[in-house]
Amino acid sequence: MTKRGKRTNLVHGGTKRSQWGEVSEAIFLTQGFVYDTAEAAEARFIKTGPDEYIYGRYGNPTVAMFEERMALLEGAEDAFATASGMAAVSGALSALLKAGDHVVSARALFGSCLYVLQEILPRFGVEVTFVDGGDLDAWRAAVRPETTLVFFESMSNPTLELVDIEAISAIAHAVGAWVVVDNVFSTPIYSKAIEQGADIVVYSATKHIDGQGRTLGGVILGPRDIIRGKIEPYMKHTGGSMSPFTAWVMLKGLETIDLRVRAQTAGAKAIAEAVDGHAKIQRVIYPGLASHPDYALAQRQMGAGGTMLSIVLGGGKAAAFRFLNALQVFVISNNLGDAKSIATHPATTTHQRLTPEQRAAMGFGDGLVRLSVGIEDPDDLVADILAALDAV
Numbered sequence: 317m318t319k320r321g322k323r324t325n326l327v328h329g330g331t332k333r334s335q336w337g338e339v340s341e342a343i344f345l346t347q348g349f350v351y352d353t354a355e356a357a358e359a360r361f362i363k364t365g366p367d368e369y370i371y372g373r374y375g376n377p378t379v380a381m382f383e384e385r386m387a388l389l390e391g392a393e394d395a396f397a398t399a400s401g402m403a404a405v406s407g408a409l410s411a412l413l414k415a416g417d418h419v420v421s422a423r424a425l426f427g428s429c430l431y432v433l434q435e436i437l438p439r440f441g442v443e444v445t446f447v448d449g450g451d452l453d454a455w456r457a458a459v460r461p462e463t464t465l466v467f468f469e470s471m472s473n474p475t476l477e478l479v480d481i482e483a484i485s486a487i488a489h490a491v492g493a494w495v496v497v498d499n500v501f502s503t504p505i506y507s508k509a510i511e512q513g514a515d516i517v518v519y520s521a522t523k524h525i526d527g528q529g530r531t532l533g534g535v536i537l538g539p540r541d542i543i544r545g546k547i548e549p550y551m552k553h554t555g556g557s558m559s560p561f562t563a564w565v566m567l568k569g570l571e572t573i574d575l576r577v578r579a580q581t582a583g584a585k586a587i588a589e590a591v592d593g594h595a596k597i598q599r600v601i602y603p604g605l606a607s608h609p610d611y612a613l614a615q616r617q618m619g620a621g622g623t624m625l626s627i628v629l630g631g632g633k634a635a636a637f638r639f640l641n642a643l644q645v646f647v648i649s650n651n652l653g654d655a656k657s658i659a660t661h662p663a664t665t666t667h668q669r670l671t672p673e674q675r676a677a678m679g680f681g682d683g684l685v686r687l688s689v690g691i692e693d694p695d696d697l698v699a700d701i702l703a704a705l706d707a708v
């Protein structure tokens with residue numbers, strides 16, 4: 317399997333057929349499993365081997381198919397599927413950390429990730445130091461011999477700054493710390509995170525992996541000894557496992573993710589190029605534009621600019637709201653990675669709880685609109701954006 321190409325693995329990887337020989341992956345919608353004899357039950361509980369299941373929270377054939385397909389895509393030894401992206405982030409951190417440990421994290425994080433690192437981990441005696449993710453000197457200064465783990469999102473939200481996986485992995489590994497990367501904005505299609513030094517890669521599968529706005533899910537990928545030795549015991553006993561129905565939706569999502577993400581990227585690039593220099597826009601932020609400060613890093617790390625772009629309108633909140641309300645194809649929502657194009661005003665929604673000063677420190681204000689580009693015709697998307705700008 318591993319010798320096959322990415323798209324072939326996305327369609328066939330990890331497939332386990334039942335005795336009925338179904339074409340589409342089966343949903344094993346069952347909580348438990350029956351054993352032929354009492355002896356077989358006893359044996360199963362002594363040691364559960366591959367493709368042997370005892371309870372839905374511990375493992376399920378449909379979920380295992382999703383885990384195998386994801387591991388092939390990421391180039392990871394193994395994977396554990398979770399109920400949501402946050403179950404993946406909090407599970408990975410909780411499974412790897414203990415009281416007395418020190419963590420260094422990038423400051424620009426998804427709100428719930430920030431909550432876990434800032435509010436929850438310290439309650440259990442884990443010290444967390446926050447740094448500017450793009451400042452390698454700050455990472456060097458922050459890691460200490462007792463640093464056990466570093467955490468960051470490889471592309472920040474909503475300012476789309478790249479964090480250098482290779483450089484930070486070298487800094488972390490020099491003190492023996494694990495590198496845990498939340499790679500959602502980079503997408504698993506463009507990820508080479510493990511090759512670049514990450515130990516553990518996590519995704520919210522809710523985003524590009526589902527890609528059609530249906531279910532929440534997540535996945536933790538990494539070396540088999542960590543996934544099966546530390547992550548699986550933590551997740552299966554604390555209850556954050558993925559449901560078989562979700563795994564089935566995600567398997568269907570994986571079949572088309574390469575096509576979707578590449579089409580989304582082409583659309584994002586077309587929009588970025590069309591609005592670059594537009595009179596009503598102060599700044600276009602797209603890592604695939606040569607003018608983006610991290611353009612070279614994006615090319616090296618992802619080989620593409622990705623599916624997200626942000627535009628900064630001159631007239632603050634009023635201008636941003638007029639722009640959003642004039643959109644006809646883009647929908648106003650806060651998800652991302654979807655087949656439908658989505659526009660978000662972070663200052664009043666996803667980042668509403670931050671103070672204006674905190675938003676300014678993250679590099680954005682009331683004029684920023686974040687765009688998650690879908691798979692509609694790029695010409696229609698560009699026309700929608702230009703018409704909405706006319707309305708501003």
Ligand SMILES: *Cc1c(COP(=O)(O)O)cnc(C)c1O
Pocket residue numbers: 400401402403405426428429469498500501520521522523532533534
């Ligand atoms: C959405 C998201 C999460 C959380 O995922 P859920 O599936 O919503 O729990 C974590 N990190 C990043 C970067 C995200 O975009």
